[in-house]
Amino acid sequence: MIDMKKVVSIQDISCFGKCSLTVALPIISAMGIETAVIPTAVLSTHTGKGFENYTFRDLTGDIPAIADHWKSMGLQFNGIYTGYLGSIEQVGIVSDFFDSFGREDNFILVDPVLGDSGSLYAGFTNEFVAEMRKLCSKADYILPNMTEVSFLLDIPYTEVYDEDYVKDILKKLSELGCRVPVMTGVCYDGVRQGAVAYDSANDRYYSSFGRNVDRHFHGTGDIFSSVFTGAAALGKPLQKCLDIAVNYTYDCIEATIPHFEETWYGSCFELCIENLIKYVKE
Numbered sequence: 001m002i003d004m005k006k007v008v009s010i011q012d013i014s015c016f017g018k019c020s021l022t023v024a025l026p027i028i029s030a031m032g033i034e035t036a037v038i039p040t041a042v043l044s045t046h047t048g049k050g051f052e053n054y055t056f057r058d059l060t061g062d063i064p065a066i067a068d069h070w071k072s073m074g075l076q077f078n079g080i081y082t083g084y085l086g087s088i089e090q091v092g093i094v095s096d097f098f099d100s101f102g103r104e105d106n107f108i109l110v111d112p113v114l115g116d117s118g119s120l121y122a123g124f125t126n127e128f129v130a131e132m133r134k135l136c137s138k139a140d141y142i143l144p145n146m147t148e149v150s151f152l153l154d155i156p157y158t159e160v161y162d163e164d165y166v167k168d169i170l171k172k173l174s175e176l177g178c179r180v181p182v183m184t185g186v187c188y189d190g191v192r193q194g195a196v197a198y199d200s201a202n203d204r205y206y207s208s209f210g211r212n213v214d215r216h217f218h219g220t221g222d223i224f225s226s227v228f229t230g231a232a233a234l235g236k237p238l239q240k241c242l243d244i245a246v247n248y249t250y251d252c253i254e255a256t257i258p259h260f261e262e263t264w265y266g267s268c269f270e271l272c273i274e275n276l277i278k279y280v281k282e
């Protein structure tokens with residue numbers, strides 16, 4: 001019998017919009033992993049393009065009490081996965097959570113959700129970016145897209161780059177303090193899109209690519225991070241984590257295309273979840 005793996009995901013609930021916890025919980029659970037959650041905020045929708053006047057209830061004050069209760073129970077997790085965080089104070093509290101629940105034999109994965117297409121998401125500032133940079137220094141894995149890379153490293157955003165540029169960026173990201181930076185949404189030629197990782201422990205690069213679909217699909221970053229988290233919790237090697245996450249994210253994009261008019265705000269991960277279950281078993 002293999003031990004049941006347990007992950008905790010710390011991010012918001014966007015009640016409508018298919019991102020953050022409404023993606024992480026079903027996806028990681030489908031991979032056969034127990035998924036605990038700490039909701040950092042409740043929003044009526046996500047804050048991405050197309051939604052306005054959303055509600056935002058901040059739950060920062062609840063996080064220390066949840067952590068204290070869990071500590072008193074001696075709860076432990078194979079992985080700690082953070083996504084969208086809503087305030088500077090919240091990033092600090094999540095950092096304390098890492099100190100309490102991070103261990104030699106588990107991993108911390110930070111998806112530094114900051115923005116997309118060269119811009120920060122609504123409400124984020126340079127001070128917030130600085131806090132997120134500090135949080136990244138405590139992570140085993142960070143999974144930024146090119147926009148997030150540009151803010152984390154304070155370099156210009158570009159959509160035109162080559163393999164050497166990405167390798168150089170990944171090394172610089174590892175110098176922030178995280179062991180394995182993974183850059184998502186990498187596309188050199190307009191034909192293939194994927195992810196490239198650098199394992200600073202063995203000085204090796206890993207990559208995985210699928211077909212590029214030249215259109216923006218909201219929530220695909222959260223799908224990728226959730227699958228990568230699940231695969232890492234199952235103990236899959238880095239190359240396999242990338243392959244599963246790239247393949248399933250691509251499947252979700254394919255599944256979304258016929259429904260894009262109705263679900264412009266999120267991706268139809270539900271329609272191909274059986275593929276994910278298959279990839280995990282392969």
Ligand code: PXL
Pocket residue numbers: 012014019020043045046047048049084113121218219221222
């Ligand atoms: O998909 C990332 C994400 C998560 N949570 C909230 C967001 C976004 C991106 O827009 O607004 C609230």
